[in-house]
Amino acid sequence: MQDSDVAVSLTDVRKTYQLGEPVHALDGVSLEIPRGSYTAVMGPSGSGKSTLLNLVGCLDTPTEGTVTVDGRETSDLRETELARIRGEEVGFVFQTFNLMPRLTARENVALPLVFQDVSKDERHERAEAMLERVGLGDRVDHRPNELSGGQRQRVAVARALIADPAILLADEPTGNLDTDTGAKIMALFEELYDEGNTILMVTHERHVAEHAERIVHLLDGEVEAVEELSGAGRPTGAEVGDGSGAGGPGDDGRGDAEEGGERA
Amino acid sequence: MKLGAAFGMAWRAIKGHKLRSTLTTLGIVIGIAAVITFVTLGASLSAAIVGDVGAGEAQTMNVWAGPEDTQGGGGPGFGAQPVFTEHDLDRLRNVEGVESVIPYGQVATTAVGHDGDRVATSGVVATTPAYFDDAEFREGGSFEPGTRQVVLNPAAAEQFEQNATVGSTVTITLANGSTVDAEVAGVLDSSEGQSAFEGFGGSPRIYVSTDPFYSTQVESPSQSETQRVYSLLLVRASDPETVEATQDRVRGYLEDESDAADLAPEDYQFEVQTSEELLEQLQDVLDRLTAFVTGIAVLSLIVGAIGIANIMLVSVTERTREIGIMKAVGAKKRDVLTLFLVEASVIGIIGAVIGTLLGIVGGWAVTTLLDFPLTFPVEWFPIAVVVGVAVGVLSGLYPAWSGARTDPIEALRYE
């Protein structure tokens, strides 16, 4: 596989925390994420899934080994450069959404562009287009507390994608959502994958992981197994493409409003 | 991050905590309001006095005998005693360089009436027609010496139900209960003080001739006869160029040869000061007052700065998670720093603007209360805003820095 086809690669990565005796959150992980691939990471709690994702997302740096994002090795980069990669090369989706409470959906989605000095008009234009893309075209002026959980996660996904990153990172994106809403987010991920986005997703749940092409199993900071999926469990691209147009915003709006009530 | 975007987000954060932000600005508000009020007061006072002390009055000396230790700092006429006899006045008129000597006395009264309307009045000014040499009259002119005539300032003319005009009669009730009818000879054009002895402002004033109204008398030590005696004199020099020399000669006569020297109490000295000198003294007092108030204001600004720093620290802690989010989506240290610094400066600017507005209102209130015209020291307004920004930036530095170095993973985990 050529380098340009690799979005992210990890070589013998270790992350060690010194708490009295050293904790090896990651203990020699090597992994290549091809461009346009959909990878799930599974493993028991404390196995190092989040640590892995944070390293790829440049929120953290490895104790040993190298992490390469879009052809650039991150360990010897300066803080400013890491910030640039976080803003432009990776998009993060979190279990707890992590939206800015005082900003509207539009402003939340546009936030990464603020730090790239994009003009306000362009920011808002692109943010609105991206919200439209995730089926929230009619919620641009809502603040997070005026949105349901599913809608919030859609806003977070839109924000992760706004700068057209090389890879979309998701740490248990459905962990805080009920099954139905989670399924809708998974459907959105499918669409994004079919559109050519690279996705790396952490999850606890087997049925969520099965949406991916392959599953990396972590155990005690080491890669225990890499499981290639045939794709049988996944709907085909054609089905999803149709579904996005018809069952988009209106559908979700109704469904999510009800969930919002339950969740509150 | 562009400054405009930073302002937008900072403003959002401030608006999110209206009460808290308002309270935070209080220190700055008070500090700046105090300074602006006093600077306004000072500027208005100076303007009023400079306005009152017209160009021609640089050659007018204000003369009185006052307590030694005040060095004239008590203001024009402070502690003045009735020591200048008619004989002294005559001799002073002959001093080289002196053009005229004008007595300024008070006649105690209880009321003044006009056209059936009586107004309580504690005193009228007794002087000579020369007092009005530089004055403008709205109508009529000075009283004639030796007659029962009066000059009114507009405030006095208008204090009666029916305005007093030239030719009408006012009834003066003297302190001893007797009443005197006098004819209005003239009404001045403005109620501004005609000399430093009057003080400022436009309170009602009635001027009468020393003869026959002024009756304070003493036996002249040199003449061995009873004469009128005054506590305040205006001495006009004939040539503004030689005022200083004339001033020395006047003081020389008073100290060495005058009746006044005999009559004045032991620890008294003669004050012979031009209006300009009085103005300088007043400016001195004002400057000292301003320095004092500035001291208080600086304290207040320091308290304000600590308040902002405190609130910004709280704010940074509260928003740890938001900082984590921003860093996760590409915010650099510098962006976070900018954001919080801008927020602190905006609080500073708001404080400065509110403080300036309050200060303007305060200055207006005080000058209105003291009854002299309002002059705004406009050049201080931008200074106030700059100070506000500076205080904001300075007090925001540490909190912003501590926010900027927040570790994104820690921050995202923060509850």
Ligand SMILES: Nc1ncnc2c1ncn2[C@@H]1O[C@H](COP(=O)(O)OP(=O)(O)OP(=O)(O)O)[C@@H](O)[C@H]1O
């Ligand atoms: N800042 C830290 N300091 C010390 N130890 C840490 C730190 N962060 C993570 N760890 C340890 O590293 C290990 C891996 O943590 P990580 O968060 O990656 O687990 P995870 O697989 O995401 O678990 P979960 O499924 O519960 O989210 C854990 O044992 C954890 O205690």
Ligand SMILES: [Mg+2]
């Ligand atoms: Mg985790």
